[in-house]
Amino acid sequence: MTHDMTVSPRAALTSILVFVLIGATQALYGPALPSLSRQFGVSVSTAGLLISAHSLGALLGVLSAVPLQGRPFARWRAGVAVALLGVGAALLAVASSWSAALLAALLIGLGYGAITVGLNSLFAAGFGPRSAAMVNLLNALFGVGAVLGPLVVAAAPANARLPFVVIAASALLLLPFAVALDDRVASAPNTSRPRSPKGPLVGFIMLLALGVGVEASSIGWNATYLVSLGKTPQAAASFTALFFVLFTLGRLAAVPLSLRFAPPILVLVALTLAMGLLLVAHVPSAAPYALVALGGALAAVFPNTFTWASRAVQARQDATAVIVAGALLGSTIFPAVVGRAVALFGERAIPTTLATLAALTLTMALWMRWRTR
Known part of the structure; x- marks a missing residue:
């Protein structure tokens, strides 16, 4: 891959759909917390630890790009990230214990973080002069997902698990396309002037x-x-x-x-x-x-x-x-x-x-x- 690479329409569409998915996923936690607290028999403040677990996973998922840089395994990052998100959402939908729910949120966060850094980097480098516009579009559609997520919760206010079933099913549908998506970005040679990075x-x-x-x-x-x-x-x-x-x-x-x-x-x-x-x-x-x-x-x-x-x-x-x-x-x-x-x-x-x-x-x-x- 080179710095003047282009992103295929299929890869672009897959990336956009995945970003809508992670936008919806992140926006689920807040509206679902009251139902989740009842589901697991914990206080709402304790249920908020799901957000903390997700945030920790997201941080680890983002930082995973550092050891993966230049490694062949990075080719499968997008597919693995969508799989982690789907597995985490499915686990949260069926979990019977609070510790399993926290693990599920951590897995969702891992997928979320890896997707965030991988696809933002791909769009920032993959469309030439239009890259800035495409990064804005990608993140705008994340916002669309964030609007859709709470609507799923509102459609089933008494069922805290159903929204995560929807997320898991959506991830499963996107998984074959995510596996085919290569989000690696090679460093462009610096030919202008020397500087310390x-x-x-x-x-x-x-x-x-x-x-x-x-x-x-x-x-x-x-x-x-x-x-x-x-x-x-x-x-x-x-x-x-x-x-x-x-x-x-x-x-x-x-x-x-x-x-x-x-x-x-x-x-x-x-x-x-x-x-x-x-x-x-x-x-x-x-x-x-x-x-x-x-x-x-x-x-x-x-x-x-x-x-x-x-x-x-x-x-x-x-x-x-x-x-x-x-x-x-x-x-x-x-x-x-x-x-x-x-x-x-x-x-x-x-x-x-x-x-x-x-x-x-x-x-x-x-x-x-x-x-x-």
Whole structure:
């Protein structure tokens, strides 16, 4: 495989369907937690450990690209990842013990993480000048899956296992196509100028950790802030749902935009807009609408930062895996940072804390723009 490789239509369609599947899978946990807690006889807070197990598996799945880089076995990564996801979902659907349920979530996460790094890297390198647009499209359809997942839960609110049966069956249907999918990306030779790869790599880890941290913190804390302004929990939930609608629309809008503008430009504009909206969110009457619009701004951050980073490190999957791992850590650490700010200063500090994180992210993006110019 070479750096000017192209992705076949069949491989592209398989990748897109797999991404819809993992989007739906990740979005199942939250709505299914109450039913799962009853199913296994544990508290809802304990049932939340399923999300932690999934996140740990996802981190391990992403980092698996490091030892697999250049190994023949990497040829089967996509197929093995879809199989792991399907086996995990099937196990969760039939598990009779809590420990088996945690193992199932870990297996789902392993498949999820390997798929995330493998297919994002493939799309970032496999479509030539259109690669940035295709990464945006891939992640937009992840969002479509995230919308569909809770609908499956809503269709069977009393049956916590049925949604995971659907996921397992979908993975089984996709497995033959995933086995045929080779998502390996070879490093492109650096023919421009000598540079140390460590500086950009560390910088992109920090940038994605911050950017995804702002995204995860907004998802986790916006509703709490709206309730502190006097909105009912139901109204806050409605605005959160609209945030996800704008988030998905923002990723779809980024597809044509990425054909006209370089990834760093889109990232800088998105972060500037996000910081501005978070400042507007300090005004109580404007806060709900600013936070809904924030979904559209943040949508462009991850896929375009990933494309930018993969070009800077010559699409090496071991390097991009470490970068994505940084993003996962950011989504874990920074919501806790916002929570600490809430504990110290109250709920009204949420937009200030998020705006500060967005400003740090924008500063980091400007530095990386200068560093990789």
